[in-house]
Amino acid sequence: MPQKPRPLDETRSVRDWWGKELRNWREVRSLSTRALGKMVHLSGTMIERIEKNERQCDAALVGKLDDALDAGGALIRLWRLVEEDANRQRIDADNSPPAQSTGDFAAESAGMLEVDPLAPLDRSLSPVERRRILAFGGLLAVTPGSFADLVPALDQASLPKVVRPEDIEQVRTASGTLAGWDNLYGSGGIVRSSLIGQLAWAKGLLEVDCPPGLEADLYTAVGRLSIVMGASAFDAYEHNDAASLLQFGRRCAEHADNWHLRAAALNWLARQAIWCGAPDDGLTYAENGLVRADRLTPREQAMLHNATARAWAKMRRPQAALAAIGRSDEVFGLARNGEDAVWMSYYDNAQHHGDTGHAAFDLALMPGQSSAMATSRLQTAIEEHTDAYVRSRALSGTKLATLTMATGDPQEAVAIAHRALDEVGRLRSSRAIDDVKSLAKVSARYARNSEVAALRDRISTTVLV
The missing domain is CATH 1.10.220 (Annexin V; domain 1)
Incomplete structure (x- = not known):
């Protein structure tokens, strides 16, 4: 009787995560490692080792595996994240001074699906030191130019000695208030100024001692505020700042193990990339968000399927876009009141029709495509x-x-x-x-x-x- 495959731990690294996705695709296609190996001229043992991250893989083999599994390019797009992670580690290694400690401006904090470059130092770093590394390395080091000016240094005397529940609640309240202003008035003016000051204070909390029971809530609150500010910067076409803020929000979500907030960050990253003329990157972000769709609510899944639909439409792939809209409609129909986080309150029937309508808009402008879906959905969005x-x-x-x-x-x-x-x-x-x-x-x-x-x-x- 064949042994049950060893469980794979996708949280160890991006490469381990990709290996688990390869196994998932193979199992969805009901293929053994031996059967898949024959299709790409490898042994079954080699396929198994690639899945376990015990053997190297490259882009050419990834393409063959994607074709063999009829994955529609999903494995290829996800492989780019593996390459980006490897490049980042090489750059970090090249820039690291010899025989020196990591210091305050160390590499980015680990996330649910990322390599943790600080793992060997876990026992030597206090929780405060690890939060400080995320606060500086994850936020400022990502954009050493404009972003350091965007979020000013804060007088430490204005911060509490220890993070309290009421401090976290202040950050939550700021996110909700500022998101509401942004929806009403767009970016700029008092919205922009208030966001900068609020994020500076919230970021400072990551340098303060925090009780373990509050840490996940702290990272969720700070990450949410960063995402609100990133969305506002996107609306103002401050795209470099937007990308940095959204990525920081995503890392905070991953540090808090908050899949719902992570989905929100990846949705905005996808939308920004698509708007900036990089729909393939946008598709990668959206599919990354859907990797563990079972951990997301129906509205969150629908939101990310809408992003994939927009990406496919921009790439002039009408059938793929329509299929994504269909999946979005299907899961949105399963949504129930009260199951979502507060930041998903915007995603109602009007927003769903607006998002799918925007994807259908791009399809309607293609030769031979009907405008009926786009017209109907945009009308519903306007009315509701x-x-x-x-x-x-x-x-x-x-x-x-x-x-x-x-x-x-x-x-x-x-x-x-x-x-x-x-x-x-x-x-x-x-x-x-x-x-x-x-x-x-x-x-x-x-x-x-x-x-x-x-x-x-x-x-x-x-x-x-």
């Missing part, structure tokens, strides 16, 4: 978004106006556009402004129509086209 989510409503409205104009109904498009402009004018949102500029371009062919001409004049006074 409350005034608390004016930015989301404005973004969906501008997209719907652009789509309606592009598909040949300028009169209806003008009516939709004016409502969206009523709300865009209240926002500080670079994303909203760019969408309005796209609307202006699409409307150019109807410039002789008096109503469209009036709309274009209004656009020119609302944003600089």
